[in-house]
Amino acid sequence: xxxxxxxxxxxxxxxFLLASGMSVRYLMELASSGHPLPIxxxxxxxxxxxxxxxSHDPFYHQIAAAxxxxxxxxxxxxxxxxxxxxxxxxxxxxxxxxxxxxxxxGLIIPGSANPEYVRLIDQAIASRxxxxxxxTDSPTSRRQTFVGTNGFSLGLMAGEYIxxxxxxGARIGVVLSQPDPAARDINNxxxxxxxxxxxxxxxxxxxxxxxxxxPEVLSSEEIIADLLxxxxxxxxxxxxxxxxxxxxxxxxxxRNRVGQVLLIGVDDPPELLDYLKKxxxxxxxxxxxxxxxxxxxxxxxxxxxSHNSSGFRxxxxxxxxxxxxxxxxx
Amino acid sequence: xxxxxxxxxxxxxxxxxxxxxxxxxxxxxxxNQLNSRIYLRGMxxxxxxxxxxxxxxxxxxxxxxxxxxxxxxxxxxxxxxxWTRSQNLYATVWxxxxxxxxxxxxxxxxxxxxxxxxxxxxxxxAINAKxxxxxxxxxxxxxxxxxxxxxxxxxxxxxxxxxYLEGSRQGQRFADQIATLQLFNILMLLSLMTLGVxxxxxxxxxxIGPLSRLARSAQQIAEGNYQAHIVPYRREDEIGLxxxxxxxxxxxxxxxxxxxxxxxxIESRLMSERLDNLRIKNLLKIAELQALQAQVNxxxxxxxxxxxxxxxxLEDADHTRRYIEHLADxxxxxxxxxxxxxxxxxxxxSIESYIYIMRIRFADRFEFRIVQPxxxxxxxxPAMILQPLVENAITHGLRDRESGGWVEIAVSRxxxxxxxxxxxxxxxxxxxxxxxxxxxxEAIADGATAGDAxxxxxxxxxxxxxxxxxxLSRMRLHFGDPDIVRIDSQPGSGxxxxxxxxxxxxxxxx
Numbered sequence: 001x002x003x004x005x006x007x008x009x010x011x012x013x014x015x016f017l018l019a020s021g022m023s024v025r026y027l028m029e030l031a032s033s034g035h036p037l038p039i040x041x042x043x044x045x046x047x048x049x050x051x052x053x054x055s056h057d058p059f060y061h062q063i064a065a066a067x068x069x070x071x072x073x074x075x076x077x078x079x080x081x082x083x084x085x086x087x088x089x090x091x092x093x094x095x096x097x098x099x100x101x102x103x104x105x106g107l108i109i110p111g112s113a114n115p116e117y118v119r120l121i122d123q124a125i126a127s128r129x130x131x132x133x134x135x136t137d138s139p140t141s142r143r144q145t146f147v148g149t150n151g152f153s154l155g156l157m158a159g160e161y162i163x164x165x166x167x168x169g170a171r172i173g174v175v176l177s178q179p180d181p182a183a184r185d186i187n188n189x190x191x192x193x194x195x196x197x198x199x200x201x202x203x204x205x206x207x208x209x210x211x212x213x214x215p216e217v218l219s220s221e222e223i224i225a226d227l228l229x230x231x232x233x234x235x236x237x238x239x240x241x242x243x244x245x246x247x248x249x250x251x252x253x254x255r256n257r258v259g260q261v262l263l264i265g266v267d268d269p270p271e272l273l274d275y276l277k278k279x280x281x282x283x284x285x286x287x288x289x290x291x292x293x294x295x296x297x298x299x300x301x302x303x304x305x306s307h308n309s310s311g312f313r314x315x316x317x318x319x320x321x322x323x324x325x326x327x328x329x330x
Numbered sequence: 331x332x333x334x335x336x337x338x339x340x341x342x343x344x345x346x347x348x349x350x351x352x353x354x355x356x357x358x359x360x361x362n363q364l365n366s367r368i369y370l371r372g373m374x375x376x377x378x379x380x381x382x383x384x385x386x387x388x389x390x391x392x393x394x395x396x397x398x399x400x401x402x403x404x405x406x407x408x409x410x411x412x413w414t415r416s417q418n419l420y421a422t423v424w425x426x427x428x429x430x431x432x433x434x435x436x437x438x439x440x441x442x443x444x445x446x447x448x449x450x451x452x453x454x455x456a457i458n459a460k461x462x463x464x465x466x467x468x469x470x471x472x473x474x475x476x477x478x479x480x481x482x483x484x485x486x487x488x489x490x491x492x493x494y495l496e497g498s499r500q501g502q503r504f505a506d507q508i509a510t511l512q513l514f515n516i517l518m519l520l521s522l523m524t525l526g527v528x529x530x531x532x533x534x535x536x537x538i539g540p541l542s543r544l545a546r547s548a549q550q551i552a553e554g555n556y557q558a559h560i561v562p563y564r565r566e567d568e569i570g571l572x573x574x575x576x577x578x579x580x581x582x583x584x585x586x587x588x589x590x591x592x593x594x595x596i597e598s599r600l601m602s603e604r605l606d607n608l609r610i611k612n613l614l615k616i617a618e619l620q621a622l623q624a625q626v627n628x629x630x631x632x633x634x635x636x637x638x639x640x641x642x643x644l645e646d647a648d649h650t651r652r653y654i655e656h657l658a659d660x661x662x663x664x665x666x667x668x669x670x671x672x673x674x675x676x677x678x679x680s681i682e683s684y685i686y687i688m689r690i691r692f693a694d695r696f697e698f699r700i701v702q703p704x705x706x707x708x709x710x711x712p713a714m715i716l717q718p719l720v721e722n723a724i725t726h727g728l729r730d731r732e733s734g735g736w737v738e739i740a741v742s743r744x745x746x747x748x749x750x751x752x753x754x755x756x757x758x759x760x761x762x763x764x765x766x767x768x769x770x771x772e773a774i775a776d777g778a779t780a781g782d783a784x785x786x787x788x789x790x791x792x793x794x795x796x797x798x799x800x801x802l803s804r805m806r807l808h809f810g811d812p813d814i815v816r817i818d819s820q821p822g823s824g825x826x827x828x829x830x831x832x833x834x835x836x837x838x839x840x
Contacts, residue, residue, distance in 0.1 A: 008528075009528050012521050019518035043429070047437055049441075077430060077432055077436070094477075101444070102445055102485070
């Protein structure tokens with residue numbers, strides 16, 4: 001009985017010591033709470049601002065995530081701000097001006113042909129702020145580097161696939177995603193040029209209709225429904241936005257027209273891959289947003305450290321189909 | 331000093347235990363206070379994160395207002411106030427913690443600092459242009475400063491929002507940490523309380539246990555069990571002192587009780603002896619009274635009988651002379667003081683004279699024999715023992731016998747005892763009468779007076795019954811031996827009354 005009492009007392013004593021130790025440890029943690037949270041690893045060496053289009057397109061979300069990840073790898077604190085893309089250019093310009101006035105160590109922005117936009121880019125360069133355009137370019141500005149998909153290559157790859165997988169004389173519809181109306185003449189034109197170049201090589205396939213999706217004006221589903229209703233002869237649909245491709249696939253399912261229209265999209269969000277596996281979407285061209293993010297940060301770091309970088313960096317594209325998706329290496 | 335200190339060990343232990351308990355409670359309370367203080371400081375820190383930025387914005391707006399006033403009025407005091415406020419704003423910005431971290435708040439804060447500095451530069455440009463009267467330049471600079479002020483407000487709002495979100499996350503984390511800490515605190519306090527109860531129980535057991543055992547021993551002693559076991563206590567503290575003192579008290583009580591018991595026994599014995607003496611004296615008084623009543627004037631008779639002896643000698647009446655001489659011896663023996671002891675030989679000599687007279691009186695009707703050993707011891711004994719017994723044998727035992735009756739006085743020795751017996755072959759004593767005589771004798775031996783013992787007892791009062799009772803009582807009281815007399819009597823077969831006299835006593839007496 002006595003030894004049991006001693007053992008019990010010992011256990012309670014150990015419990016008390018453990019509880020006291022843990023309590024003191026948590027109290028010390030609490031004492032340091034409320035300060036800015038320390039981040040594991042070293043502190044950032046410098047800071048940059050990334051302005052990415054305020055878009056629902058997963059492509060830009062993936063770029064933003066890749067930028068954040070790679071910036072951290074290079075000791076760069078990246079402040080991401082949404083860049084409102086509307087018909088009213090003033091908001092976009094003021095956001096860009098704010099970013100320049102905040103005088104970051106580097107600036108990552110989408111390109112635009114808007115003269116005022118270009119002037120602000122040049123102002124940033126004059127203020128010794130390195131500028132990298134991403135996804136879309138401002139070739140007339142003094143930006144040092146553009147990292148983005150070559151629109152011509154994209155169109156060419158799509159055209160080649162259409163040529164091989166559509167019937168002779170098929171009519172083609174194209175839906176271009178255009179977050180920035182001011183960039184229309186630059187990238188989308190390159191896509192169409194590439195597509196036309198591929199179709200010109202043989203056969204009688206022709207682009208029947210080209211629609212441009214502008215956010216806040218029409219929804220993807222409305223554009224596609226309108227296009228298919230007005231052009232029932234269209235046998236191929238090519239999209240430069242994954243969101244539009246997904247909407248088209250769902251539209252074909254709803255209209256019971258699966259198999260009648262060859263759908264080609266871009267990028268690889270899960271919903272799109274799901275339609276690809278089911279055979280509703282025939283192919284998708286990957287624009288490698290991860291590569292875009294990596295190359296952008298690498299370019300910015302080069303500009304910051306050596307004041308020199310390549311003027312254009314292509315992240316590359318790759319076409320995948322239902323068959324290639326099932327290959328082991330995938 | 332050391333002994334005193336060791337005697338106060340218990341007090342020291344109680345004091346140390348109280349001190350320890352107080353210290354533990356105090357530390358727990360202080361720890362709780364520390365907890366509260368850290369909670370409060372942490373929450374205050376979280377809640378006040380955004381305050382500096384709001385103040386910064388207010389100061390910036392104030393500078394902007396002063397700039398606008400100066401530009402519109404060119405008032406010198408406004409300019410002076412502008413410089414003061416703008417320098418103050420510079421200093422405030424300079425004092426800000428600009429450590430760059432990975433969190434969004436840190437980046438926005440850096441934006442804000444850069445924006446404010448740009449703003450101040452723009453306002454200075456506007457002031458300088460105004461002073462240089464360059465209207466387009468100060469207008470452009472003012473417009474630019476207004477735009478930057480808008481960016482400052484926007485960034486401050488973003489910063490507050492980011493800080494709010496971060497503060498919420500930290501607050502949630504803080505709350506989680508507090509909840510965990512409280513859990514450990516509760517666990518710590520519960521285990522501390524349990525330890526306190528165990529230690530308190532152990533300590534009170536160590537403190538009260540010896541006292542309880544001592545109290546149980548005291549209770550047993552109070553109930554009369556003086557041999558109750560007192561559990562030894564080895565510590566030299568107050569309880570040890572109490573235990574030793576209690577043991578000493580118990581020993582003292584036992585010794586006092588033994589002394590009182592011994593004294594009471596001695597007093598009881600003395601009282602008993604005193605009572606025995608009183609009874610002997612009482613019986614002697616009774617015997618003397620009886621003798622006086624029976625003999626009107628023994629001395630007169632003794633002297634008269636001596637005169638008769640002289641007369642018989644003158645007349646040559648030798649038988650008469652011897653008769654009268656024996657009669658005179660009997661009278662002389664009878665008038666002895668009865669409280670004195672006499673040698674057995676005197677008693678035998680007297681009984682021989684008495685028998686001589688009885689032989690003359692009763693001629694050959696009865697035979698009288700005295701049997702004694704050649705070297706007979708001569709112990710002391712009360713006087714007038716044998717004569718009443720011989721007289722009773724003649725008067726009552728042989729009263730109705732015309733011839734053949736005998737009375738024998740036998741003396742014999744047996745180790746430490748001298749046996750003395752008076753026997754006859756008379757009618758004997760009826761059993762009920764003998765029982766009654768013995769009962770009266772017992773009562774007298776137990777302290778009753780002869781008058782009380784004989785009250786209403788006609789059988790015992792009958793003649794010679796008193797004499798036998800007197801003889802028996804005197805022998806018992808004198809020798810203190812209830813078995814000193816033995817009476818054997820069968821109706822029609824005679825009576826034998828035997829005594830045993832202790833020779834040791836007689837020799838010691840001699």
